[in-house]
Amino acid sequence: xxxxxxxTRRIAKLARIGLDDxxxxxxxxxxxxxxxxxxxxxxxxxxxxxxxxxxxxxAALKPxxxxxxxxxxxxxxxxxxxxxxxxxxxxxxxxE
Amino acid sequence: MLTDLTIAQAAEGLRKKEFSAVExxxxxxxxxxxxxxxxxxxxxxTSDKALEAAKKADSTLVAGEAPPLTGIPLGIKDLFCxxxxxxxxxxxxxxxxxxxxxxxVTAKLLExxxxxxxxxxxxxxxxxxxxxxxxxxxxxxPWHRKDDASVLVPGGSSGGSAAxxxxxxxxxxxxxxxxxSIRQPAAYCGIVGLKPxxxxxxxxxxxxxxxxxDQAGPMTRSVEDAAIMLSAMAGADPKDSTCATVAVPDYRxxxxxxxxxxxxxxxxxxxxxxxxEEILAVWQKGVDMLREAGCEIVDVSxxxxxYGLATYYIIAPAECSSNLARYDGVRFGERAEGATSxxxxxxxxxxxxxxxxxxxxxxxxxxxxxAGYYDAYYLKAQKVRTLxxxxxxxxxxxxxxxxxxxxxxxxxxxDEKPEDPVQMYLNDIFTVPASMAGQPAMSxxxxxxxxxxxxxxxxxxxxxxEETIIAVGSALEKAAGFTARxxxxxxxSA
Numbered sequence: 001x002x003x004x005x006x007x008t009r010r011i012a013k014l015a016r017i018g019l020d021d022x023x024x025x026x027x028x029x030x031x032x033x034x035x036x037x038x039x040x041x042x043x044x045x046x047x048x049x050x051x052x053x054x055x056x057x058x059a060a061l062k063p064x065x066x067x068x069x070x071x072x073x074x075x076x077x078x079x080x081x082x083x084x085x086x087x088x089x090x091x092x093x094x095x096e
Numbered sequence: 097m098l099t100d101l102t103i104a105q106a107a108e109g110l111r112k113k114e115f116s117a118v119e120x121x122x123x124x125x126x127x128x129x130x131x132x133x134x135x136x137x138x139x140x141x142t143s144d145k146a147l148e149a150a151k152k153a154d155s156t157l158v159a160g161e162a163p164p165l166t167g168i169p170l171g172i173k174d175l176f177c178x179x180x181x182x183x184x185x186x187x188x189x190x191x192x193x194x195x196x197x198x199x200x201v202t203a204k205l206l207e208x209x210x211x212x213x214x215x216x217x218x219x220x221x222x223x224x225x226x227x228x229x230x231x232x233x234x235x236x237x238p239w240h241r242k243d244d245a246s247v248l249v250p251g252g253s254s255g256g257s258a259a260x261x262x263x264x265x266x267x268x269x270x271x272x273x274x275x276x277s278i279r280q281p282a283a284y285c286g287i288v289g290l291k292p293x294x295x296x297x298x299x300x301x302x303x304x305x306x307x308x309x310d311q312a313g314p315m316t317r318s319v320e321d322a323a324i325m326l327s328a329m330a331g332a333d334p335k336d337s338t339c340a341t342v343a344v345p346d347y348r349x350x351x352x353x354x355x356x357x358x359x360x361x362x363x364x365x366x367x368x369x370x371x372x373e374e375i376l377a378v379w380q381k382g383v384d385m386l387r388e389a390g391c392e393i394v395d396v397s398x399x400x401x402x403y404g405l406a407t408y409y410i411i412a413p414a415e416c417s418s419n420l421a422r423y424d425g426v427r428f429g430e431r432a433e434g435a436t437s438x439x440x441x442x443x444x445x446x447x448x449x450x451x452x453x454x455x456x457x458x459x460x461x462x463x464x465x466x467a468g469y470y471d472a473y474y475l476k477a478q479k480v481r482t483l484x485x486x487x488x489x490x491x492x493x494x495x496x497x498x499x500x501x502x503x504x505x506x507x508x509x510x511d512e513k514p515e516d517p518v519q520m521y522l523n524d525i526f527t528v529p530a531s532m533a534g535q536p537a538m539s540x541x542x543x544x545x546x547x548x549x550x551x552x553x554x555x556x557x558x559x560x561x562e563e564t565i566i567a568v569g570s571a572l573e574k575a576a577g578f579t580a581r582x583x584x585x586x587x588x589s590a
Contacts, residue, residue, distance in 0.1 A: 041407065
């Protein structure tokens with residue numbers, strides 16, 4: 001199937017990926033190609049088939065005790081911050 | 097040469113004091129120094145740290161009771177977070193990320209005494225089949241066609257790990273496999289690559305691509321080495337709720353086990369149209385070798401095989417779009433300058449930080465999960481995934497293991513890279529179905545093609561039955577007697 005320009009722009013916006021006009025057009029063509037190829041799935045009858053969620057067949061997911069397992073690692077948490085002030089992440093001012 | 101030893105041989109040599117861990121590590125750091133400029137298998141080289149660790153390994157060895165991997169130099173795919181060592185996922189967006197923690201898999205390897213030579217190159221965020229999407233440049237396959245200097249791709253995404261092991265720039269390496277990212281590069285580089293059952297190894301601290309598929313595994317030059325490494329990497333982890341609490345067997349004991357009466361399934365659907373005669377011949381050779389080893393060969397059918405790839409390219413991008421949403425320039429990673437609003441900050445950061453293939457997959461995932469398309473694509477794909485898994489379950493009622501080719505071709509040249517993404521995706525046609533179903537699978541090098549390039553065969557097993565794969569793989573390895581080595585390797589082209 002082919003993808004229209006408005007839908008492509010909407011997807012790019014939802015993904016916060018920031019594409020220029022030329023890139024939007026390239027993506028539109030490529031995604032259209034992939035989606036066309038994926039149409040092969042229309043051949044499969046999935047009536048009454050449950051969706052497979054995850055891959056684990058060995059056991060149900062194990063809940064973990066709601067407890068603090070670490071802490072006091074403020075410096076670690078902030079160690080890769082692009083910008084910080086004291087114990088805070090800082091971001092550019094975006095609201096006037 | 098020390099760099100030509102297997103892990104098993106090196107572990108024995110270290111214990112017999114034939115050489116020291118420092119000597120063994122030095123041989124490898126020298127190989128990395130000599131070859132990495134060309135092969136580009138490593139993004140970050142940690143030779144000093146490795147030599148320091150080797151000294152400690154030598155004292156552990158003197159004291160006796162050294163864990164199995166003591167003094168063994170390994171490469172670590174740059175998708176595993178390593179405490180204090182830059183971890184990039186081959187992406188610009190976290191190109192300077194230094195994790196303040198250690199992934200569970202690498203922590204287990206360290207506890208077992210392993211030495212890390214550095215972080216190996218990969219496709220950006222593990223998205224690719226040729227190692228052509230790394231922000232740190234492509235990897236060169238150490239193999240070349242006879243009388244042809246074309247640079248071949250090592251496969252992907254764990255191409256740096258595969259090339260490092262093949263070129264003797266590491267004794268073994270970690271890889272991760274989402275749709276074939278361990279097995280396909282192993283086949284292209286003539287080494288062994290084992291993707292364990294989903295849930296066998298913890299995913300904690302491994303940078304996520306598609307969480308219901310990603311699985312860590314070993315890449316080595318022998319099946320026995322893969323078994324040794326897997327025993328060290330596998331096991332329950334309270335930090336990853338999808339990691340199984342199933343006991344880890346001594347995988348090495350499965351090597352050389354008798355195959356008498358074992359039933360090997362040959363799935364009809366893997367005979368894809370347009371497959372090369374050479375791949376078909378190698379597959380037949382594998383069948384003959386296993387029959388000779390006492391296996392019963394059984395024809396089986398996996399009717400939904402042809403839908404595997406299309407299903408994968410809905411589910412994997414869907415999960416990736418969600419996992420990669422965290423890279424927005426706020427808490428870590430690169431942040432774009434000059435943003436005028438918060439959305440603008442996100443958009444500029446993500447546009448600058450992600451490469452083309454990653455952007456394409458994020459967009460694809462966003463589309464299939466978006467309102468109005470979710471049922472038609474994502475939900476449908478999950479249902480087809482159920483059918484793919486049922487195929488395997490039914491086949492494994494009749495057989496113990498499946499034998500197929502690993503990839504439809506041998507390694508291709510960089511300049512033969514298909515422009516059409518769909519053509520590129522077809523490299524994973526034989527590896528993806530087992531990933532969708534969570535089955536363990538391994539690629540074993542079996543022969544060289546007419547141009548002198550390695551070809552691999554894939555063994556797919558029952559859930560948590562890596563032992564049968566290892567048993568059959570070691571028989572295949574022995575029968576094939578694959579001893580060819582790439583022309584680019586330590587001590588030769590150094």
